[in-house]
Amino acid sequence: MTKEELSNCYERIRPYIHNTPILTSSLINNLVGAELYFKCENFQRAGAYKIRGATNAIIQLSKSQQEHGVVTHSSGNFAQALSLASRNLNIKATIVMPSNSPKVKKNAVLEYGGEVIECDPTIEARQAAADMVVTNTGATFIHPSNNPDVIVGQGTAGLELLKVHSNLDYMICPVGGGGLIAGTALATTYFSDRCKLIGGEPKEADDAYRSLISGKIETNTTTNTIADGLRTQLGSYNFPIIKKHVKQIIRVSEPEIIEAMQLIWERMKIIIEPSSAVAFAAILRDKQHFKNQKIGVIISGGNVDINNLPF
């Protein structure tokens, strides 16, 4: 995935995405002792950065592939993103969702024009249901994080941030399935000569932390984290990029995630989901490391049930 591919992808998807605001807070800067630039993908269409990769993956399909539609399995932000991206591009999207997904998430997919197919809540049942859609309709399967076009698309958030703040010392983002951090690695590698990339990850779903140590993809031993977007696994396309370019992964506890989330809500007056708070929590955990540095923080999304908050 070259610099040119990232630039071309950005031009390709621009009409379909928001160039989201970059917010700062002097209160938070004082608290951390550094300059933080929050790239607010919680204000992105469908409430998360995922629409970037979804849009790119769809546009890259051939005309005949597009005519047969796309399918994915997701109970989270990629489900909504692929539905909205498909509607924007006039193609059909089918989303396989576990039968225990919250009703509000199914409704969001339906609202964006996606078709929902329910399955048993296991990885195997999800993949089997998606495979069935591919077989029956000729739709193309788009993986939420382990797909090269998705990875490049997700990298455009970091690219937008570096276009405005070219002198960042660090960029930090949450690590779940690995699509965002791998894409962001392309942005920092190709568009900065100094910006070091760090991942934030819940201790309760630390596959990336352990994978970087062992040098091969490790699986999560628990996924008992409030950061519901980060319970997923690294994949074969994104792990080699992460291994090559990510400097460090900082793990954070559940109370640290909740505290970071509450701080951003109260001080910045923006709604972020727990997964987004993981990146900021990593900075708070290791303040000394970041002292006086310029840090880009990717706020990945804002899709949270406001009737069911952890504080």
Add this chain to the structure above:
Amino acid sequence: MTKEELSNCYERIRPYIHNTPILTSSLINNLVGAELYFKCENFQRAGAYKIRGATNAIIQLSKSQQEHGVVTHSSGNFAQALSLASRNLNIKATIVMPSNSPKVKKNAVLEYGGEVIECDPTIEARQAAADMVVTNTGATFIHPSNNPDVIVGQGTAGLELLKVHSNLDYMICPVGGGGLIAGTALATTYFSDRCKLIGGEPKEADDAYRSLISGKIETNTTTNTIADGLRTQLGSYNFPIIKKHVKQIIRVSEPEIIEAMQLIWERMKIIIEPSSAVAFAAILRDKQHFKNQKIGVIISGGNVDINNLPF
């Protein structure tokens, strides 16, 4: 209060305030059938527009007045605003707060460097305590809403909005003590030849609505509203301006306020306080009236206890 006074005030306070972002949401525009431009004073310093008027009122004092400090009575956003504005300008602020004010509000004042004096929770006790500070220290009393310098200062939020969007058909803001809407009236009158100003007010604290009908200041018969910033009364400086320039006041019920607040939280991913939701609730209540219009909406603040939400 002339056009020049408003312009001069803006130049005077600019170093001490944020030029807050103006956000839009295609989801909300589709819902309303109009173009809404949200001026996000929830992102303002100390979390509300109040710092604008507080800063202006302090700068307008003489050197000798400034040396004796300022005092106000407020349990809300003006208490924090006057404390922070005073700290920015190196003068002393004393805030009279009712003894039943939430601890979090007292702490916020202390955090910004204000001194807190507690009193019984009645209007009379508040004023008596403030008078005592004036007598004992020579401090200048700054009223939260019925002070000409405060009114002009609050008008700079609408001014900033009109500088970016000069072709608004409507501006709408919440009505409490009358400082914001009177200031905004100066902005729409002097800086637009077409923008009509409308107020949103809770039915449960509708003094402004009734005052516009009777032509004289009416008092609230109840203040039983979740919009805690709007329980206050119009005053002698702001009412004549409101009477002259405000086209209409739309009253909204408590469920309408909560619904509007939840919509903005969920769709725009920003944290606004109930008082701010009143302006948007007024638009939702009278959608037909606003069809296809360009509307500026002043989001007055974001200071809300996230541990105690109405949804």
